[in-house]
Amino acid sequence: MVKVAILQLAVRYGATQVIDGLDLSAGPGEILAVLGPNGSGKSSLVKAVAGLVPHAGSITFDGEARRPGRIGYMPQDIGARAALTVLETVLVGRLGRLGLRVGEADLAAVDAVLSELGLHQLAARYLGELSGGQRQLVFLAQALAAEPRLLMLDEPISALDVRHQLEVLEIVRRLTVARRLTTLVVLHDLNMAARFADAVAVICNGRLARFGTPADVIDEAMLAQVFGVEASVALAGDGRPNVTPLRASRH
Ligand SMILES: Nc1ncnc2c1ncn2[C@@H]1O[C@H](COP(=O)(O)OP(=O)(O)OP(=O)(O)O)[C@@H](O)[C@H]1O
Numbered sequence: 001m002v003k004v005a006i007l008q009l010a011v012r013y014g015a016t017q018v019i020d021g022l023d024l025s026a027g028p029g030e031i032l033a034v035l036g037p038n039g040s041g042k043s044s045l046v047k048a049v050a051g052l053v054p055h056a057g058s059i060t061f062d063g064e065a066r067r068p069g070r071i072g073y074m075p076q077d078i079g080a081r082a083a084l085t086v087l088e089t090v091l092v093g094r095l096g097r098l099g100l101r102v103g104e105a106d107l108a109a110v111d112a113v114l115s116e117l118g119l120h121q122l123a124a125r126y127l128g129e130l131s132g133g134q135r136q137l138v139f140l141a142q143a144l145a146a147e148p149r150l151l152m153l154d155e156p157i158s159a160l161d162v163r164h165q166l167e168v169l170e171i172v173r174r175l176t177v178a179r180r181l182t183t184l185v186v187l188h189d190l191n192m193a194a195r196f197a198d199a200v201a202v203i204c205n206g207r208l209a210r211f212g213t214p215a216d217v218i219d220e221a222m223l224a225q226v227f228g229v230e231a232s233v234a235l236a237g238d239g240r241p242n243v244t245p246l247r248a249s250r251h
Helices: 042-050 086-092 104-116 132-145 162-178 190-196 220-227
Strands: 004-013 016-026 030-035 056-061 071-074 150-154 182-186 199-204 207-212 229-235 241-248
Touching (some): 016 042, 016 199, 016 207, 042 071, 042 182, 071 132, 132 162
Parallel strands (some): 030 199, 071 150
Antiparallel strands (some): 004 016, 199 207, 229 241
16 A cells, blocks of 8 residues: 655656656555656656656655655556566566565466466466467566556556456456555547546656546546547546547647
């Protein structure tokens, strides 16, 4: 259980500032979806929280600057360069917890995650022999194998068919609630964000454009201002918004 508080976050690459003055928070048992146009700074935000890029401003975890030991991070870029099998790749997720040898508990944890994501039959295959969607599931498995308290997923469903998209987000939601994880997930699919997130942060040009519940944030005005899209947004029976994009309103 980790309360993440971000205050006046700034990230720059060389002379280019890509996140500027961003305040945000996420709590245990909660999925925070991070939305925004391409290049707006979503991955940079998640990398800053994971400690993978330097930043200014403050990021605290339960009020402390020190990151919790158990972080699960799934990057957006999941190339197949490493000559590892699926089993080995998922085991890497437990690196911080491995002793001098792989123990029974590690193998059991990996086994459980492989089963949960339906990856058992692929366990001995090399990453380079998988489809893009299968590889995405393997890297999700790697993030979950850490048994994280803080879970960060950068576009985890972008290569998945619609059933796997739903399955993955259902698993993420179930684990988030059952284990009181604090979950940050970068998504491009507005309707999946509306359906699965407790809170939504919209990033635009490195700044926080909107932050609140899906119903507060995902509306026609935001889609026009932030994404340059004309859309119709209806509230479903459960009060969550449903977006139908109509046309690009600017080029
Ligand atoms: N390592 C880097 N060096 C220099 N600039 C970078 C680097 N990584 C990202 N950027 C730039 O920072 C800005 C934000 O990138 P970031 O990857 O955070 O955006 P994003 O919102 O995740 O985009 P997308 O939806 O396309 O994945 C972009 O303009 C990008 O070109």
